[in-house]
Amino acid sequence: MIRKILGPPGTGKTTRLLKYVQTFLKLGTPLERIGYFAFTKKAANEAKERMLKLYPQYGYRDLRSFQTLHSLAFTTLGMKKDNVMQPEHYQEVGKAIGIEVTVYRGGREETGYIDSDSEYFNVINTARIKNRTLKEEYNTDLYSDDLDYNFLEIIEKELNNYKDSFKLKDFTDMIEEFISSQLCPSFDVIFIDEAQDLSPIQWKMYDILKKNCKHIILAGDDDQAIYGWAGADVKRFQSEPAKEIVLPKSYRVPIEVQHVAYTIISQIETRIPKEWKPRDSKGHCEEVYSLDEVDLTEGNWLVLARTNYRLIKLKPYLLERGIYFEYKNRKSFSAKLYKAIQDFTRWTSGNPLTPAEIKDIFDYTGHEFNFDEGKVYDCSDFGIDEMDTWYEIFNSDPEQILYIRQMLSNKEKLSQDARVKLSTIHSAKGGEADNVLLILDNTDKIREGIEKSPEKADEEHRVWYVGVTRTKQNLYIMGAKEDRLGYEIQSIH
DSSP: OEEEOOOOSOOOOOHHHHHHHHHHTTTTTGGGGEEEEESSHHHHHHHHHHHHHHHHOOOOOOOGEEHHHHHHHHHHTOOOOGBBBHHHHHHHHHHHOOEEEEEEEEEEEEOOOOOOTTTTHHHHHHHTTTTTOHHHTTTTTTTTTTTOOHHHHHHHHHHHHHHHHHHHHHHHHHHHHHHHHHOOOOOOOEEEGGGGGHHHHHHHHHHHHHOOSSSSEEEEOOGOOGGGTOOOOOOHHHSSEEEEEEBBOSSSSOOHHHHHHHHTTOOOOOOOOOOOBSSOOOEEEEEEGGGGGOOHHHHHHEEESHHHHHHHHHHHHHHHHTTTTEEEEESSHHHHHHHHHHHHHHHHHTOOHHHHHHHHTTTTTTTOOOOOOOOOOOOGGGOOTTOOOOOHHOOOOOHHHHHHHHHTTTTTTTTTSEEEEEEEHHHHTTTEEEEEEEEOOOOOHHHHHHHHOOOHHHHHHHHHHHHHHHHEEEEESSSSOOOOOOOSSSSSS
């Protein structure tokens, strides 16, 4: 029997899946005969943690079958970490080719050799994931205009030679070998979460897994299928014959935000129709025209954009106003500098510090520090008065010091996670916040793709749908009138 659990945003899809796991365990299915496959390692680990709370008698080793499909291929083939391509290996391939290209690191444009983040390696891998030739993938209009096909062929050849020489495999190699080997563990029940994001070769894994399986539960939401550019095959998810169960109520999305969400998905031409109820809160939606109309100084926020370029442009605004934020899992200030500030404040208040803590402070004062292990040093030993402030003493980046002073003045809690998180919509999938600022903007290239292909238009609508539905209470949309997707979001009621 195959069931398809359709989980609109915030409807508790993972919770429902784990309830099914509990049901099968109660019916006598051994845990090792249950395969639970999540799309990301993070999601797999989350499912494990929740299972351990439900069943404290289990340990991590008992939950080995709670994993990603890549991990399944890795373990089934008996591979070791040393057999897997790592970022440094791609760097070596780039150096071996010896051709310098424009690369982007930390949001900056530089000249260097290609590495694991290179668009060239991405094209090569995506072609394999989609079961396409390199030429077919290159011609999809998904990549930069300056991408050279002849160079692409050279890189592909060098990459394959490198892997053969050192007997290394990448994740796609593992899945291909898993499929060809047919060495598939047998399960009575399999769960596949976020199934709308599976690529063609991952669907081939699924076809092998389901051959001797009694029960199959696919979970996902075709309205949130936003990785078509990376090879996801949402059509297979939509067409897979199964009993469909729609989770009926969102525990995240309020009423007003749902109205916006429905406005967006009504534009999707190919989707599984589904209705869901919002949570019991009105919420608030507002169209704004500048950041100054949004109070980012309080509450938790997701600031979402279609591209990283837009987010990078926001950073000076936030720095100038002393707002603590996070971008790509990195804090907006030096955690080491803040630790030194805390230690300095403790020290000048009469609290003893370890020699290591004093040395960390002196890294920012420009002083040499030679100490006796057995001696307790007072700040006066170094000519520092207890009335001195860290920003008077520290010899650090003046802009960073001013920024931290502003944050402390704003009563930002720097020892905690950032209140404001900057993220692309793709990276924020699965996340949520009380307040969401959505910058509604597309590049010319994306717009051109939308005009050429109804499928690309559908995927772009899904991207904005995902962005809107990260909201738990307040949604602010900026730049809506400049967008050309075919829907308007103004003062929505």
